[in-house]
Amino acid sequence: MARATGKSEAVYERLKGDIESLRLRPGAKLGEVQLSEELGASRTPVREAIRRLAREGLVDFVPGEVARVAPISLGGVRALFEFRMLLEPRAAASVAAAGAADERLLIPFRTLEQQLEDFDEHFRAQDAVAQARSYQEFYDISEGFDQAVISACRNPYLARTIRDLRSQTVRLRHLSHSGPRRMLTSLEEHRAMLRAITSGDVQAADAASRHHLAQTLQALIESLTSQDVTLGTDIHLDVAG
Structure with missing residues (x-):
């Protein structure tokens, strides 16, 4: 090429x-x-x-x-998350295990933990208008978490496959965080994933990642089926998928 x-x-x-x-x-x-x-x-x-x-x-x-x-369809979203469920919990668990053996791998995750705590305190103190303007800051933290997992994952094939899905995942992020309630729920999910990884708890890292993906999928399904005006009439909703 x-x-x-x-x-x-x-x-x-x-x-x-x-x-x-x-x-x-x-x-x-x-x-x-x-x-x-x-x-x-x-x-x-x-x-x-x-x-x-x-x-x-x-x-x-x-x-x-x-x-x-490319259109966004319910069938496509479900298929994507079914695949992510096979990959990302395993990657999070492997990073937790690797971090327990080598503390240096945990440095970016501890930095992200502090960034998340600072954002949480700042976000809750804002009014609704200011909160809406803060979403990008949270997107940056969550993207930092995803990239840190990819970088720390010891299996290069697993890391590469997750990285190759990022474009699809990032596009859906703006639909899954449809309001401050979901934002704060997602924040708690990221806090749980970070805590599990930095504490070296392999099972908790797997479970926290799996829970986050399940909750994100549910938020996406709700967004795609109930906010057609926001999404636009040109989006293909394949409810049979």
Whole structure:
């Protein structure tokens, strides 16, 4: 595979960020001409970025047709989380075991614990408007946790597979944290996962990760089935999945 040029990489990162943050909605058209004008790039780097995003499952692309942002369906979400349930609890457990043997691996997790405590105190002291503006800070902490697990996981195949799913996972994050109540629940779930890992409790790390995934899936199902106005009419809801 040819190495991406600086321009195609910039276009790719911009489109990926817009898709993950839902600024580009599921089902939205990705016309090469329009994107070229908006991004100040020729059609070649735009086409390369679209094909790369298609390989990651974020874009539906058929040569000769207009590409679209991949839809979000209940069936797809369930399938993704079924797969994540096989991977992430095992990774969390392995990190807890490795950290018990080598304290140096726990440094980023202890840092995240402190960041989470600081965020919790600050978040609870804010009004609803300020809390809504604080969501990105929590997203950054939770993303830091996921990346720390990937980095500390001793099984490279497991770590790589989890990393390859990140784009799909990040896109759904904005739907699962649909309000301050879910935000605080997710915060407690991350606190439990961090506590289990830093204490070297393998079984608790597995259980805490599994519980977090189950709760996140439930929040996503509720969001996808009850907030159509928020999600937009172009989202495909495959309730049979």
